[in-house]
Amino acid sequence: GAGVSQSPRYKVAKRGQDVALRCDPISGHVSLFWYQQALGQGPEFLTYFQNEAQLDKSGLPSDRFFAERPEGSVSTLKIQRTQQEDSAVYLCASSSGTTTNEKLFFGSGTQLSVL
Amino acid sequence: GDSVTQMEGPVTLSEEAFLTINCTYTATGYPSLFWYVQYPGEGLQLLLKATKADDKGSNKGFEATYRKETTSFHLEKGSVQVSDSAVYFCALSDRGGNQFYFGTGTSLTVIP
Numbered sequence: 333g334a335g336v337s338q339s340p341r342y343k344v345a346k347r348g349q350d351v352a353l354r355c356d357p358i359s360g361h362v363s364l365f366w367y368q369q370a371l372g373q374g375p376e377f378l379t380y381f382q383n384e385a386q387l388d389k390s391g392l393p394s395d396r397f398f399a400e401r402p403e404g405s406v407s408t409l410k411i412q413r414t415q416q417e418d419s420a421v422y423l424c425a426s427s428s429g430t431t432t433n434e435k436l437f438f439g440s441g442t443q444l445s446v447l
Numbered sequence: 448g449d450s451v452t453q454m455e456g457p458v459t460l461s462e463e464a465f466l467t468i469n470c471t472y473t474a475t476g477y478p479s480l481f482w483y484v485q486y487p488g489e490g491l492q493l494l495l496k497a498t499k500a501d502d503k504g505s506n507k508g509f510e511a512t513y514r515k516e517t518t519s520f521h522l523e524k525g526s527v528q529v530s531d532s533a534v535y536f537c538a539l540s541d542r543g544g545n546q547f548y549f550g551t552g553t554s555l556t557v558i559p
Contacts, residue, residue, distance in 0.1 A: 367549075374550050374552050375547075375549045388546070436493065438483075438490035438491040
């Protein structure tokens with residue numbers, strides 16, 4: 333596609349529900365990142381994939397958070413038993429290379445509200 | 448650990464005014480530095496970058512110089528336009544790893 337696509341754009345969940353957030357990166361992009369952006373804050377790193385390999389998951393806040401990219405393209409971020417503190421915008425970004433000098437292309441994000 | 452601190456907003460300027468948004472960083476190695484911009488309703492976009500000390504990144508009239516001696520990467524524009532209204536994020540990347548660290552963002556509103 334023309335850019336990074338994320339769905340859904342908005343998600344409202346009741347506390348305790350499981351949610352799944354989808355990211356379609358730019359075709360052919362090797363690297364894929366997930367970020368969490370709380371209101372009024374900058375994006376905070378969650379996890380990084382290089383193709384299908386999850387090379388860094390140090391930013392995942394708890395074992396309720398799980399991400400996968402099984403075929404090295406589309407990625408899903410799953411949050412189990414959602415809590416109110418999980419409310420945030422979840423951003424996906426991709427880049428064509430594997431170095432941190434590369435330009436990141438961001439999606440518009442999924443705004444998650446946990447009631 | 449690595450981090451970025453940027454000037455808090457919001458910033459409101461009249462059209463054609465001079466803009467400076469301050470950004471300082473802390474890093475253990477030799478990071479690359481970036482400014483990203485988020486227009487209303489859109490995703491973050493790369494505005495400019497610099498990969499080593501004394502490099503100047505520039506784009507759309509914006510400039511920032513990588514100053515190792517002051518650990519800074521301040522964003523400047525000589526004459527802002529209404530269309531520059533957005534949130535600006537300073538960021539650094541850790542060469543040894545694969546993380547980007549973002550500042551908290553500075554909201555800019557330019558009024559006609």
